[in-house]
Amino acid sequence: MKSLTEEWKYVAGSKFLIVIFVAPLIAALFFGLMFSKNQINESPVVVVDEDHSSYSRQLITKINASPYMKVTEVFPSRMNPDTLLANEQAVAVIILPAELELRREQGKSTTIGVLMDNTMPSGLTGIRTAIQEIMTTENMTLSMTGLAGQGMDAETAKGIISPLTLVQRMLYNPTTSFIGSMVIGFVNIVVLMITTGAAGAIAPRLRKEGRLFANGTSPAQLWIRVVPYALLSTVSLLLSYGLLKQVGGMRFEAEPYLFMIPLLLYSFALSLLAMLLGYTAKDVSKVGSRMSVLLYPSFLVTGIQLTPLALPAFFQVTAWALPMNWLNRLIRGMAFRNGDLTAYSLELGALLIIIGAATLLIGLMVMKEARTSHSVAEQHANSGALPVIS
Numbered sequence: 001m002k003s004l005t006e007e008w009k010y011v012a013g014s015k016f017l018i019v020i021f022v023a024p025l026i027a028a029l030f031f032g033l034m035f036s037k038n039q040i041n042e043s044p045v046v047v048v049d050e051d052h053s054s055y056s057r058q059l060i061t062k063i064n065a066s067p068y069m070k071v072t073e074v075f076p077s078r079m080n081p082d083t084l085l086a087n088e089q090a091v092a093v094i095i096l097p098a099e100l101e102l103r104r105e106q107g108k109s110t111t112i113g114v115l116m117d118n119t120m121p122s123g124l125t126g127i128r129t130a131i132q133e134i135m136t137t138e139n140m141t142l143s144m145t146g147l148a149g150q151g152m153d154a155e156t157a158k159g160i161i162s163p164l165t166l167v168q169r170m171l172y173n174p175t176t177s178f179i180g181s182m183v184i185g186f187v188n189i190v191v192l193m194i195t196t197g198a199a200g201a202i203a204p205r206l207r208k209e210g211r212l213f214a215n216g217t218s219p220a221q222l223w224i225r226v227v228p229y230a231l232l233s234t235v236s237l238l239l240s241y242g243l244l245k246q247v248g249g250m251r252f253e254a255e256p257y258l259f260m261i262p263l264l265l266y267s268f269a270l271s272l273l274a275m276l277l278g279y280t281a282k283d284v285s286k287v288g289s290r291m292s293v294l295l296y297p298s299f300l301v302t303g304i305q306l307t308p309l310a311l312p313a314f315f316q317v318t319a320w321a322l323p324m325n326w327l328n329r330l331i332r333g334m335a336f337r338n339g340d341l342t343a344y345s346l347e348l349g350a351l352l353i354i355i356g357a358a359t360l361l362i363g364l365m366v367m368k369e370a371r372t373s374h375s376v377a378e379q380h381a382n383s384g385a386l387p388v389i390s
Contacts, residue, residue: 003215007202007225016198016229020191020236027190028183028240032248035178042070043127045092046084049074053101062134063094068126081115092116092127107146172251172336179248180336185304187240188324192270192298195233196291199226199271200278204287217370219363226271233267234260241335253338261341262330265351269323270294272358279365298324303332326350 011017047063049056064071072090084093095113103110114131116124173180202225206212215221238260244250273294278287301308301315302325308316319325326347333339333347341348 001224003221004224004227006215008228011198011228011232014198016194017232020194020198020229020232021239023194024187024190024236024240025243028187028243029247031183031186032179032244032250035183035248043068043092043124044072044090045069045094045127046073046075046090047071048078048084048093048095049076050078050098051096051100052076055101055104056096059096059100059134059138062138063131066130066134068130085115085117088117090117091124094131104142172332177249179244179250181303182305183248184241184244184250184331185299185328187244188237188327189295189299189304191233191237191240192324193291193295195229195267195270196274196277196294197288198274199229200274200281200287200291201284202226202275203279204281204284208284213370213373217366217374219359219366222275222366223272223359223362226268226275230264230267230271233270234263237263237267252335254334258341259330259334262327262334262344262348262351265348265355266323266327266330269326269351269354269358272355272362273323276358276362276365279362294322298322301325303328320350321354323351323354326354 045063047060049060060071060074063069069092075084078095081093084090093113093115095115097110097112100110100112112135116127118124203212203222206214206222212222238256241250241252242256245252274291277290277293281287281290297318299305301311301319302322308319308325311319330344330347333344334341
């Protein structure tokens with residue numbers, strides 16, 4: 001307990017206590033506000049209306065009425081799409097060809113062109129779906145009108161034209177908000193950087209001060225020192241998630257007191273893994289570079305920017321050793337899908353395994369260093385007891 005008390009006193013007097021709360025909250029507030037309107041509901045599009053008919057104007061009105069598109073300009077003749085999309089004033093060009101209304105009245109098919117700027121794919125969110133829905137509705141209306149003109153009732157006509165109807169529903173993140181993916185990932189990374197930097201420096205700091213074995217050679221004297229970092233990181237994460245929920249409207253359905261359990265396991269796993277990586281560092285300044293072993297893979301392969309399903313099997317398996325991989329899965333499962341804690345025994349078990357493995361390896365290194373220090377001390381004692389022969 002003396003080691004724990006000493007570490008709490010050190011943390012209370014260090015910058016960690018301020019940084020672990022201020023930095024994640026600033027990140028949550030900044031990115032939460034930045035991406036609070038990230039779901040692009042009205043992507044700007046331009047229309048080239050070569051038909052100049054009543055029907056083409058109706059189509060333009062329907063396109064503009066879609067929640068996913070906003071018609072910014074209508075041009076009377078075809079132009080080079082490079083010109084229309086040059087200054088990113090629009091993300092797509094919709095071309096309504098000549099004789100559109102005439103061919104409609106004649107019952108002939110017409111091809112409508114859609115040219116999309118895919119240099120920034122996120123700007124096209126929903127456009128393909130919206131255009132497809134408009135075309136499907138138009139086709140249905142025109143076909144049913146034609147069949148009704150031949151004396152067929154509307155219900156029979158609909159059954160012939162479209163015997164199957166597809167109903168889709170987006171679950172858990174219906175607006176494809178970045179708050180629940182990229183933004184919460186940034187916040188997690190900020191906490192990871194701060195926690196690993198502090199916990200990884202424990203052993204090198206004590207060794208430099210000559211106090212690594214001041215409270216005994218038992219590994220427990222060192223393990224217990226991660227408690228302040230794990231507890232403060234847990235509270236910081238929970239506060240940051242609460243801020244994202246309030247500022248960015250992030251979905252968070254799990255009860256906070258229940259979600260504290262996986263957060264605590266994650267924070268302990270992260271702190272112990274950082275202590276393991278930083279244990280043999282000769283100086284505190286060398287710890288930061290070692291933490292990149294956790295930082296970069298956590299950012300790339302744990303589902304912050306890209307779903308792990310898109311990665312090769314090797315990288316998916318590599319992510320198993322990273323605490324953040326399991327934290328992200330717990331967030332998606334418990335917080336977003338409102339899953340029960342008991343349903344995520346795999347993720348909780350994985351964090352416990354990481355804690356156990358890191359604890360065992362740290363214990364082995366502590367005992368090895370303790371034996372080496374004891375042997376060196378004995379040698380110095382023996383050499384000092386020998387008589388000096390002149």
